[in-house]
Amino acid sequence: MSNQTWTPTEQSIAQHAIKAAYQREAKALIEEITKEADVIEDIHQVWKLHDYLSAKRHQMDGKYDDRYPGLMFVFADLLKEGWLRLDDLQGLEAEKLSKISALAKM
Amino acid sequence: MSNQTWTPTEQSIAQHAIKAAYQREAKALIEEITKEADVIEDIHQVWKLHDYLSAKRHQMDGKYDDRYPGLMFVFADLLKEGWLRLDDLQGLEAEKLSKISALAKM
Numbered sequence: 509m510s511n512q513t514w515t516p517t518e519q520s521i522a523q524h525a526i527k528a529a530y531q532r533e534a535k536a537l538i539e540e541i542t543k544e545a546d547v548i549e550d551i552h553q554v555w556k557l558h559d560y561l562s563a564k565r566h567q568m569d570g571k572y573d574d575r576y577p578g579l580m581f582v583f584a585d586l587l588k589e590g591w592l593r594l595d596d597l598q599g600l601e602a603e604k605l606s607k608i609s610a611l612a613k614m
Numbered sequence: 615m616s617n618q619t620w621t622p623t624e625q626s627i628a629q630h631a632i633k634a635a636y637q638r639e640a641k642a643l644i645e646e647i648t649k650e651a652d653v654i655e656d657i658h659q660v661w662k663l664h665d666y667l668s669a670k671r672h673q674m675d676g677k678y679d680d681r682y683p684g685l686m687f688v689f690a691d692l693l694k695e696g697w698l699r700l701d702d703l704q705g706l707e708a709e710k711l712s713k714i715s716a717l718a719k720m
Contacts, residue, residue, distance in 0.1 A: 534657040541660060545651030551640040554647060558667040565664055 514576055518600050522583075525596040526574050529586045537564060580604065584611030620682055624706050628689075631702040632680050635692045643670060686710065690717030 514522060544557055573582055586592035587608065597605060620628060650663055679688055692698035693714065703711060 534660075537660060538654050538657070541663070542651050542654060545648050548644050548648060551644070554640075554643060554667065555671060557647070558664070558671055561660065561664040561667065565661060 514579075518604070519576075521597065521599045522576075522579060523574065525583065525592060526572060526579075526586075528596050529591040530568075530572050533568065533589075533591045537568075580608055580611060583608045584614075587612040620685075624710070625682075627703065627705045628682075628685060629680065631689065631698060632678060632685075632692075634702050635697040636674075636678050639674065639695075639697045643674075686714055686717060689714045690720075693718040 541557070541561070544553075544560075548554060548557065571582065571585065573579075583592060583597065587594065594605070594609065597608065600608075647663070647667070650659075650666075654660055654663065677688065677691065679685075689698060689703065693700065700711070700715065703714065706714075
């Protein structure tokens, strides 16, 4: 799968798709943080929020890798997590789409 | 100064004082976090909040060291930062109080 070629159109679709997924996850995180911060009453909850942000940042930094060799796996993971929709990938060749869908079900 | 002795009454005053200072700093941090989280609009602000919490946690973990050899310095720092008040230390012997005050002015 690492020899998969991406046409310029597909590259553009892929870049838009990964950006859209990132923005959705970022938006959800912002909503979550705002909500959680509103009900903080003691310092342990502050450190819990800090731990959560540490984990989330590490995870998001690693996950949105837009280099082509691993992109099918990145898309599959994002589909599974709900940040990416198959609609975002429309325009990719059918073989890529079916591979991504199959990986997402694993 | 490391040979300073603390009577049981002074030890009790010291423990209450350090706890009071910690609670004031914690309360201020909670208010700050709640306020900041309310105006977060993009993911960079989330990571900025995370960086701030990392620094603050590291700093607070190190600062509130209630072991007696260094306690005069701890109190001096907390006085300087405003989390501790001289009132909290009333009951300590005059020599300790004046040393702490002097250190806080350095």
